[in-house]
Amino acid sequence: NAGVTQTPKFRVLKTGQSMTLLCAQDMNHEYMYWYRQDPGMGLRLIHYSVGEGTTAKGEVPDGYNVSRLKKQNFLLGLESAAPSQTSVYFCASDLTGLAHNEQFFGPGTRLTVL
Amino acid sequence: SQKIEQNSEALNIQEGKTATLTCNYTNYSPAYLQWYRQDPGRGPVFLLLIRENEKEKRKERLKVTFDTTLKQSLFHITASQPADSATYLCALDLETGGFKTIFGAGTRLFVKA
Numbered sequence: 001n002a003g004v005t006q007t008p009k010f011r012v013l014k015t016g017q018s019m020t021l022l023c024a025q026d027m028n029h030e031y032m033y034w035y036r037q038d039p040g041m042g043l044r045l046i047h048y049s050v051g052e053g054t055t056a057k058g059e060v061p062d063g064y065n066v067s068r069l070k071k072q073n074f075l076l077g078l079e080s081a082a083p084s085q086t087s088v089y090f091c092a093s094d095l096t097g098l099a100h101n102e103q104f105f106g107p108g109t110r111l112t113v114l
Numbered sequence: 115s116q117k118i119e120q121n122s123e124a125l126n127i128q129e130g131k132t133a134t135l136t137c138n139y140t141n142y143s144p145a146y147l148q149w150y151r152q153d154p155g156r157g158p159v160f161l162l163l164i165r166e167n168e169k170e171k172r173k174e175r176l177k178v179t180f181d182t183t184l185k186q187s188l189f190h191i192t193a194s195q196p197a198d199s200a201t202y203l204c205a206l207d208l209e210t211g212g213f214k215t216i217f218g219a220g221t222r223l224f225v226k227a
Contacts, residue, residue, distance in 0.1 A: 004157070035217075040122065040219055041219050042118060042203070042216070042217035042218050042219045042220070043158070043203070043217040044217075045215075090157050090158075092157070097214065100145070100146045100163055100165070100207060102148065102160035102163065103158075103160065103215065104160075105157030105158050105159070106157050107155075107156055107157050108155070108156070108157050
């Protein structure tokens with residue numbers, strides 16, 4: 001039982017390049033989330049999904065797109081990377097999305113945009 | 115504006131002492147409050163959840179209090195150990211629509227042997 005996994009762990013991009021971050025969970029969770037974490041700031045929600053085939057915007061969605069074609073996978077895309085997107089990205093999942101559910105986090109992807 | 119505040123300065127304590135971390139919030143009415151632990155280079159890990167109608171919750175050496183009048187939660191680690199050194203995040207769970215969970219920036223705890 002791997003929990004939540006993320007690939008890649010590290011990536012360096014040049015401004016304007018695109019990339020996709022992959023998140024996978026094996027806990028059969030309905031809800032999945034993408035956050036970014038910046039120094040001195042709390043985790044900020046980028047996009048989330050309440051189930052296969054559905055996605056919704058979070059607090060900071062601009063410059064990102066997501067897809068959830070399979071229940072266990074949640075992809076985060078950067079269409080044209082900008083230095084402001086340098087951050088650590090975390091994927092999380094929870095069973096039902098109810099307010100009192102704990103979220104399970106992946107190990108993170110450290111992205112640097114030059 | 116809505117804010118969650120956790121002490122940005124690291125907390126340094128001696129092994130065996132009780133560590134107390136603070137989470138203050140304004141302009142939120144959370145139904146639940148959660149605490150997570152985050153080690154360097156890793157994702158947060160859930161520790162405890164407390165409901166708005168609970169004053170205190172305990173789990174082994176951990177204790178959380180939740181004062182909705184003061185808009186504050188305190189997180190205590192008793193008999194602290196060097197292995198407790200990490201960053202601790204508080205998170206508010208909102209039952210209304212919009213973003214479900216709002217995270218604080220965390221407080222770094224160092225426990226010296």
